[in-house]
Amino acid sequence: MTKVTFAICEKSFLIRKGLVSVIDKIPDTQLVQQIENEEEFLAFTNNSEIDYVIINKTFLKNIALKEAIKQLSENSGIIVLTDNSSDKFTEIIHRGIIYLNDSQSIILKNIKEITGSNTVNGKSGIPEEISKREADILKNIALGYSNKEIAEKLFISTHTVVTHRKNITRKLGIKTVPGLTIYAIINKLIDINETGKLNPDTHK
Amino acid sequence: MIITKNIKMADVIHMNYFTLSVLNRFGIELGFGDKSVQDVCKEYNVDSDFFLEIVNAFVNKDYFPKKNLQNFPVKLITDYLQKTHDFYHKLKVPEIEQLIEDMVESCYAQKDNMVLLKKFFNDYKKELANHTQREEDVVFPYTIAIEKAFNSEKPDDSVFVLMETYSIDIFKNEHDNIEEKLFDLKNIIIKYLPRPKDHKLCNKLLHQLFNLEQDLNDHSRIEEKVLVPKIREMEKSIIKRFTKG
Ligand SMILES: [Fe+2]
Numbered sequence: 001m002t003k004v005t006f007a008i009c010e011k012s013f014l015i016r017k018g019l020v021s022v023i024d025k026i027p028d029t030q031l032v033q034q035i036e037n038e039e040e041f042l043a044f045t046n047n048s049e050i051d052y053v054i055i056n057k058t059f060l061k062n063i064a065l066k067e068a069i070k071q072l073s074e075n076s077g078i079i080v081l082t083d084n085s086s087d088k089f090t091e092i093i094h095r096g097i098i099y100l101n102d103s104q105s106i107i108l109k110n111i112k113e114i115t116g117s118n119t120v121n122g123k124s125g126i127p128e129e130i131s132k133r134e135a136d137i138l139k140n141i142a143l144g145y146s147n148k149e150i151a152e153k154l155f156i157s158t159h160t161v162v163t164h165r166k167n168i169t170r171k172l173g174i175k176t177v178p179g180l181t182i183y184a185i186i187n188k189l190i191d192i193n194e195t196g197k198l199n200p201d202t203h204k
Numbered sequence: 205m206i207i208t209k210n211i212k213m214a215d216v217i218h219m220n221y222f223t224l225s226v227l228n229r230f231g232i233e234l235g236f237g238d239k240s241v242q243d244v245c246k247e248y249n250v251d252s253d254f255f256l257e258i259v260n261a262f263v264n265k266d267y268f269p270k271k272n273l274q275n276f277p278v279k280l281i282t283d284y285l286q287k288t289h290d291f292y293h294k295l296k297v298p299e300i301e302q303l304i305e306d307m308v309e310s311c312y313a314q315k316d317n318m319v320l321l322k323k324f325f326n327d328y329k330k331e332l333a334n335h336t337q338r339e340e341d342v343v344f345p346y347t348i349a350i351e352k353a354f355n356s357e358k359p360d361d362s363v364f365v366l367m368e369t370y371s372i373d374i375f376k377n378e379h380d381n382i383e384e385k386l387f388d389l390k391n392i393i394i395k396y397l398p399r400p401k402d403h404k405l406c407n408k409l410l411h412q413l414f415n416l417e418q419d420l421n422d423h424s425r426i427e428e429k430v431l432v433p434k435i436r437e438m439e440k441s442i443i444k445r446f447t448k449g
């Protein structure tokens with residue numbers, strides 16, 4: 001298995017060292033480069049072959065680096081480092097945010113999630129994002145059943161099905177039936193062949 | 205920051221490179237040196253006020269002086285919308301399709317998942333085509349007919365027949381949110397797809413999806429917030445002026 005490669009762009013020596021120790025704890029990762037200032041950043045972006053770049057927001061806010069950052073984001077996944085939990089960074093395409101005040105376990109979990117390090121290929125069972133009940137409902141949505149049909153099958157009210165659906169959509173960030181179907185297949189809740197009978201236009 | 209006619213066209217792109225696609229739709233090409241927005245528009249025979257409204261609405265989601273934009277002829281708006289449709293079908297969709305195709309080719313370990321993505325996007329492509337086709341066949345011609353009647357002293361009877369079976373509010377109600385599936389696709393790739401072998405390709409695809417989603421958002425905003433209210437006013441005025449009781 002090839003290793004996931006990281007670079008860190010951060011001016012503070014202490015924060016850099018902290019990140020190095022966190023990344024060290026994730027299996028199959030490799031820290032390739034540490035960038036301390038703008039000059040190094042510009043030199044680095046020219047020949048980047050790195051999977052993920054963890055970057056302090058002060059770099060993103062620097063107009064002089066705008067082109068370089070845009071280019072970087074085309075080749076690598078950007079993870080933003082910030083001290084403010086209300087920051088959103090909509091102007092740049094990024095894969096996630098690390099908050100400086102978070103505990104080690106949260107930062108670890110965060111990075112693993114972003115890089116997919118905790119997604120084992122071929123894993124089956126209930127995905128950790130949703131509950132057992134929600135997984136049952138999701139499975140039936142993906143198979144093409146209507147809210148009413150699902151309610152009858154699972155002996156619950158249609159209203160309850162609707163509530164579960166809302167929760168599933170909120171938790172997964174997936175709104176449409178075809179989207180949910182792909183999620184169900186990737187997570188092996190249903191088999192791809194089971195969807196053969198589906199016509200995407202017959203349900204909402 | 206609001207773009208004005210005296211700003212250099214080059215700076216507009218520096219400010220937000222997504223505006224390139226807007227320029228493209230107006231037929232404006234690169235190489236404008238230090239010329240201002242106004243000068244470049246004149247050179248390409250583009251109504252600079254209309255250009256400014258569109259580009260500002262594009263760059264800044266909150267900037268929407270409907271009053272200004274409402275003064276332009278309907279045809280200017282529908283022409284722009286039409287060009288945007290072409291841009292999606294001729295450029296954006298094929299680009300994304302190619303990237304997905306490349307991912308299917310390069311990712312043996314996840315071939316099944318990639319084929320799923322491909323099918324998902326293929327269905328989406330059809331949905332988008334139906335959406336824009338309906339607008340071009342039904343909605344745009346309707347708006348042009350309404351404007352013609354609105355500007356006329358004695359409108360043709362046909363327009364009243366038309367208004368009995370269709371109205372801009374019917375369009376508003378049936379106008380569906382075409383961005384939703386793109387949003388899903390993005391999230392599936394970002395959050396749930398096992399790590400693909402080719403990161404570069406995957407990042408490129410995400411870029412394109414973000415780009416198309418944002419563009420569609422802006423496009424729908426012009427349809428719903430500009431075209432619809434404008435035509436609704438015209439409908440009201442026509443009914444008031446030309447029908448009794
Ligand atoms: Fe449209």
Ligand SMILES: [Fe+2]
Nearest residue numbers: 339379424427
């Ligand atoms: Fe539309």
